[in-house]
Amino acid sequence: MIEVFTTGGTIDKVYFDANSEFEVGDSLMGELLAESNIRDGFSITGLMRKDSLEMTDEDREAVRAAVSRCAAERVLITHGTDTMVETGRSLLSVTGKTIVLTGAMQPARMRRSDAIFNIGFAWAALRLLPHGVYIAMNGEVFEVGSVRKNLKAQRFERTS
């Protein structure tokens, strides 16, 4: 059983013409999994719809509590990329679970997006990794204690 918690981020952005801008919308996760022929063995809960630059300590505590409380041993969290590492590090205190955070550089609602690849990638990571907290982005798995987002290159990379 995989428990999916969605918190917002670019992956879930929707374009609102009335405001001439995007806003974080409903998670597309359920629809993307169905399209990908994944029909059972998971549960999806929307925790919040935040741009990750706006995540607060309370938000991170709410995520930690939900992850900690759930029965599943494997947890996928979709999250904005800007502070994915911070949220990941706040989850290091949770034991007995494999926790993978992923997101996307392009909203899942775009014709061309990294969202579905990243979700599939994270899904396999959840099946195969030992307990711990990981970031799954740009086709690589990173332990959350040794990764950062390189803003200039717009990619995640290992720190020494």
Added chain:
Amino acid sequence: MIEVFTTGGTIDKVYFDANSEFEVGDSLMGELLAESNIRDGFSITGLMRKDSLEMTDEDREAVRAAVSRCAAERVLITHGTDTMVETGRSLLSVTGKTIVLTGAMQPARMRRSDAIFNIGFAWAALRLLPHGVYIAMNGEVFEVGSVRKNLKAQRFERTS
């Protein structure tokens, strides 16, 4: 470095109106990886464009030879789902590599397809699995020696 070999299958089918049917076309792999923000660290070779029901022993030997000969330790093979297990088993003699076979139930060229999820899933499987031959389909990893395609349910499942 991930070596990608494409052999055809549903994943690469194209619709030809002149023939009123779908035929295996060029692999979409390069385009899908670029959309998914995966830009380096891999090489793609199209070995053949076959519906997997039409794969012969010569075809399987050609695949085995290409996999065996390549320098990479991680090999992804896209393949039709009907005989993916047979081709996988014929690769058990190749040592020193992690080999993952994947494909799709819906062509990658469809608006709704499991192709990109499966490719992302297989990409992570390649990063994390020890040497051996595996099938990555419907969100699970199977050792090739203990999996079969359940035609009725249209899913891959473990055999005892």
Added chain:
Amino acid sequence: MIEVFTTGGTIDKVYFDANSEFEVGDSLMGELLAESNIRDGFSITGLMRKDSLEMTDEDREAVRAAVSRCAAERVLITHGTDTMVETGRSLLSVTGKTIVLTGAMQPARMRRSDAIFNIGFAWAALRLLPHGVYIAMNGEVFEVGSVRKNLKAQRFERTS
């Protein structure tokens, strides 16, 4: 009010992996109109789901009867391209209506398809044309009495 009758054709084809082939499925028309922000002022009826090479005289009579009987003055018919002209010509006896037939060379369910462009094109043709029967394909409007499908070029063209 626009009355939409769907009869099948490439535009509605779906890929069925179990059969390794396409088949005509439910019309995607309602979904495509909603995506295109067209939410009212029309009604959709699925008359049949046929590859147009398999349309019979009874099928064409059923189409003619439905068109003739409906209250709307503007009628859109989605149809396979191979015998679209024949069906169009069988509708010349219907008076007092603007009837436009369209379809697609690539199923609407493909990522890249002419389906939505053709539907939008036909929608405007319905708003602007006088009573009569027309084919709207490859970005042109043809009177049904002077058009044919050029099989080699895979395009519709005017006959002298």
Added chain:
Amino acid sequence: MIEVFTTGGTIDKVYFDANSEFEVGDSLMGELLAESNIRDGFSITGLMRKDSLEMTDEDREAVRAAVSRCAAERVLITHGTDTMVETGRSLLSVTGKTIVLTGAMQPARMRRSDAIFNIGFAWAALRLLPHGVYIAMNGEVFEVGSVRKNLKAQRFERTS
């Protein structure tokens, strides 16, 4: 021959993760026409890439001059929806041409967008309308002198 001038607007917006926002990008027009099986009989020129709330009198004069100077009798202009009517009205002085303005409420780069339907709709309008200036949006044709954008309903409608 249809002359296409692109000026920006929602239809051409691209999502830039680095800025956490959508910005007007290259026009997707050429790619959308090719997907729609429209391969010749048109020319595309990018005049500017502006959100229409930022169009100035100089911008409108540049559009008017380009339209006026071109040889084609049929001109399609893609434009942001917020001030499409203003730009349309500034073109009423151009004679001897059928000019249709269209755009989209959702960027063409989204999986679900009204962009392709609107372009197809406008293409037919160009084939069928007499000389003059028109807005083609939400499945209707409006003479530019008697239309406005209803901001609340997010639709174009006829004024008395």
